[in-house]
Each structure stands twice: as structure tokens, then as C-alpha cells.
Amino acid sequence: MRRREFIAGTAITAALSFAKPVYAQTDARSPGIKRIAIVHTAEKPEGMTINGRLTFKAYFGELKRLGYVEGQNLLVDRYSALGQSDHYGDLARTIVASHPDLIISLSGPIARQLKPLTTTIPILVSSGDPVAGGVVTNLARPDKNITGVSVDAGLGVYDKRLQFLSETVRNLRNVRVLIPSSATMFWETGLAPLREAAGRVGIRIAAVLLSEKLDGAAYERVFDEMETDRVDGLMVAHQGEHLTNRQLIADLAAKHRLPAVYPHREFVDVGGLLSYGTDLGDAMRRLADMTDQVMKGAKPAGIPFYQQTKFELVLNRTTAKSLGLEFPVSLLAVADEVIE
Numbered sequence: 162m163r164r165r166e167f168i169a170g171t172a173i174t175a176a177l178s179f180a181k182p183v184y185a186q187t188d189a190r191s192p193g194i195k196r197i198a199i200v201h202t203a204e205k206p207e208g209m210t211i212n213g214r215l216t217f218k219a220y221f222g223e224l225k226r227l228g229y230v231e232g233q234n235l236l237v238d239r240y241s242a243l244g245q246s247d248h249y250g251d252l253a254r255t256i257v258a259s260h261p262d263l264i265i266s267l268s269g270p271i272a273r274q275l276k277p278l279t280t281t282i283p284i285l286v287s288s289g290d291p292v293a294g295g296v297v298t299n300l301a302r303p304d305k306n307i308t309g310v311s312v313d314a315g316l317g318v319y320d321k322r323l324q325f326l327s328e329t330v331r332n333l334r335n336v337r338v339l340i341p342s343s344a345t346m347f348w349e350t351g352l353a354p355l356r357e358a359a360g361r362v363g364i365r366i367a368a369v370l371l372s373e374k375l376d377g378a379a380y381e382r383v384f385d386e387m388e389t390d391r392v393d394g395l396m397v398a399h400q401g402e403h404l405t406n407r408q409l410i411a412d413l414a415a416k417h418r419l420p421a422v423y424p425h426r427e428f429v430d431v432g433g434l435l436s437y438g439t440d441l442g443d444a445m446r447r448l449a450d451m452t453d454q455v456m457k458g459a460k461p462a463g464i465p466f467y468q469q470t471k472f473e474l475v476l477n478r479t480t481a482k483s484l485g486l487e488f489p490v491s492l493l494a495v496a497d498e499v500i501e
Contacts, residue, residue: 195229195456196236198261200252202268202341203375203405206239215427216267216287216404219442223449229456242271244375244402246343249274257282263455265448267401269294270343272307280305283455287448289313289399291466294344300466308451308461310444311468313399313424318472319355322437325474326394326422327364328492329435329481336394337369337387339410341402345370366396375402377409384413395421397428399438407431420484426475429500434480435488439469473497 199209208214211221211231221231229235240256242248253274256264261282266272269288273295276284286309291297297304300311319338327333336359338352345368352366359366369387372379387395395414397403403410404427411432414421423429423436447467454464476488477500493499 193234194236195234195263196238196261197263197265197452198238198240198256198259199265200240200242200256200267200271201401201405202242202246202249202271202343203244203402204241204267205243206241209239209241214404215442216445219445220265220449223446224452227449227453229453244379244405245373246270246341246375247373249343253278263452265452266309269296270341272296272309276304276307282306283461285309285448285451285455285461287312287444297466300468303462303464303466306461308464308466310447310451311466312439312441312444318438319352319396320358321472322396322422322424323355323359323364323366325435325437325492326396326420327362328489329486330394330420333364333394335390335392336364336366336396337390337392338366338396338398339383339403340368340370340398341375341400342370342373344398344400371402375406377406380406380409380413384417384419387419388417392419395419397421397423399424404428407433415480415483418484420486426473426498429475429477429480432477432480434477434484434486436475437472439472443471444469476500 201209209217211218231237238259238261240252242252249271253271257275257278264275264282264284266275266284266286269286269291272284272286272288284307286296286307288294288296288311290313291311292300297307356366369383371383397410404425407428408431411428415432420434423433424438425441426436429436451464455461474496475498476496478488479501481488
């Protein structure tokens with residue numbers, strides 16, 4: 162799905178289908194007007210605004226602070242795969258064919274689809290590990306027209322998440338990592354060291370892959386499967402599809418009484434057990450700053466990938482009690498925030 166919004170006087174272009182692109186009457190190449198395309202794996206286009214969730218509020222808010230005001234000097238095309246990974250290729254081709262000044266991909270897998278289609282349109286990416294995910298080969302010297310921010314700053318963060326989960330759940334033995342089918346490369350290569358390390362301490366880790374059509378039924382199906390397999394711990398991976406469906410995931414974890422560790426505090430805010438990860442708001446403000454640099458003529462190849470180094474541990478004591486768990490004193494002592 163694609164949505165383009167440009168407001169100039171009374172001219173408004175509404176929601177459009179990405180399968181048959183239609184272009185706004187206003188010429189996006191008018192002096193002083195920049196046009197960006199922003200794409201997400203699952204978020205509905207109408208939610209991808211300054212009034213949306215943290216990711217978009219931080220990005221568009223920082224752009225506004227830097228002088229880019231939608232409806233004045235900024236035109237935004239919004240695209241979403243609506244949770245269907247088999248649409249990534251078509252979506253990428255549609256975006257490139259529209260010739261925006263800049264593409265913002267809030268997904269590593271979609272960035273991989275965009276990469277071979279253009280070497281001239283700058284692409285800024287927000288993803289987990291962009292090297293392990295095949296987006297770039299070097300963070301310090303990104304590939305040609307691609308750079309961005311890493312919201313997981315190295316896969317070692319998964320070791321810490323497993324550690325915190327095992328400290329919370331005694332005798333943890335059977336863990337699953339929740340991953341969209343589009344991220345199998347991430348599981349097969351990036352998390353191999355985690356599987357080996359877990360095996361040495363008697364914890365079995367396996368991936369639970371969601372179907373290509375990622376909807377509520379897909380999540381419900383894998384949670385039912387995990388209950389059948391007597392899974393006693395869940396690690397939710399960093400992909401944007403999960404963040405969009407954070408309330409559903411937290412509710413299903415509660416329903417199945419499955420302790421889970423999440424990549425961002427937004428999950429804990431809606432009832433998740435605990436999270437350990439980077440500050441998404443900070444990451445998106447950095448991405449907005451990169452947007453400003455590129456708009457002013459900087460080349461993505463000259464802008465190193467930004468890796469966040471500050472992580473926050475957030476615990477939800479109410480959820481822990483509902484699961485019959487209690488956070489150890491050692492974990493409470495190092496938590497950045499405890500939700501009572």
C-alpha cells in the first residue's frame with residue numbers, strides 16, 4: 162500500500178495502491194521542495210506520521226526541527242507491505258520507479274530488495290544488524306548509496322537478552338526466537354553463535370518462523386505451536402513487523418503464560434515482561450539528521466552507519482507477578498526502569 166500526502170492550499174492526494182501508482186498533481190521537483198519515500202514492512206501508511214508511534218514521531222519531529230515541514234517544503238510518499246513479505250520486491254520496484262529524492266527503509270529485508278535496483282537514489286536504512294542482514298558489507302564505509310542506523314548494534318545483544326530471561330525464569334530450557342520468514346538469513350547466520358552458547362549451558366534455542374502473510378492469525382498459530390512444544394521462554398526479534406504488532410504479541414504471551422524478552426521498551430509499555438535494547442527515538446532522530454545531510458548534498462557512502470551504544474533494561478513487575486515470576490535482586494539493581 163502506498164500513501165502520498167502533499168498539502169498546498171487545498172490540494173491533497175490520498176491513499177493509493179502500490180500496485181498501480183498514481184502521482185500527485187503538484188510537481189515534487191518544484192524549487193525548495195524535497196520528496197522522500199518512507200517504507201515499512203507492516204505499519205499502515207496512515208500511522209507513519211508525526212502523530213504516530215515513537216518511531217515516526219521522533220523521525221518527523223526531528224525533521225521538523227531541522228526545517229523540513231510536510232506540506233511546505235517536504236513531500237512524503239508512504240509505503241507499507243502490510244505484513245506480507247512476498248510483496249517486498251514489487252514494493253521496492255514501485256518506490257524506485259517513482260524517483261524520489263531519498264528513500265527511507267525501516268526494514269533490512271526491504272533495503273536488500275532496493276539495493277540492486279538503484280545506485281543513484283540515496284537510501285537510508287533503520288535495521289538490526291545491517292551486515293548480518295546483507296544490507297551493507299561495512300558499517301564504517303557503507304556501500305555506495307546506502308547508510309543508516311543499526312537499532313540492535315551487534316548481535317551480541319541477544320546474548321544479554323537470553324541472560325536476563327534465564328535469570329528471570331528458573332530452569333529455562335526450551336526457548337524460541339520469533340522471526341518473520343523474511344529474516345531467515347538473520348537466524349541462519351547472525352544468531353549461530355547464540356545457539357552454540359545457549360547449548361553449552363543446556364538451553365535449546367530454535368527459530369519459530371511466521372508465515373509470509375503476517376497477520377493476527379499467523380501470530381496466534383505460532384503461539385499455539387509453542388504451547389504444544391512446551392516452550393518455556395521466548396525471545397522476540399527486532400524486526401519492525403513485531404513492533405507494529407507489539408500489543409498482540411504481549412497479549413498472546415500473557416494468554417499462553419509464556420515469559421518473553423523483547424527488543425524495545427515499547428513492548429513492555431503494553432504489558433511485555435522485560436526488554437533490553439536501544440532507544441528507538443534516538444535512532445530515528447539520528448536517521449532524520451542523516452536525511453538532512455543527504456538533502457544538503459552529502460553522499461551516503463561518506464556517512465558511517467550509526468551504531469547505538471546505550472542500551473536500556475526495562476522490567477514489568479506487574480506482568481512478572483501475573484506469570485508467577487519474580488525478578489531477582491541482581492536484575493532489579495541494574496534495570497533502567499521498573500514498571501510497577
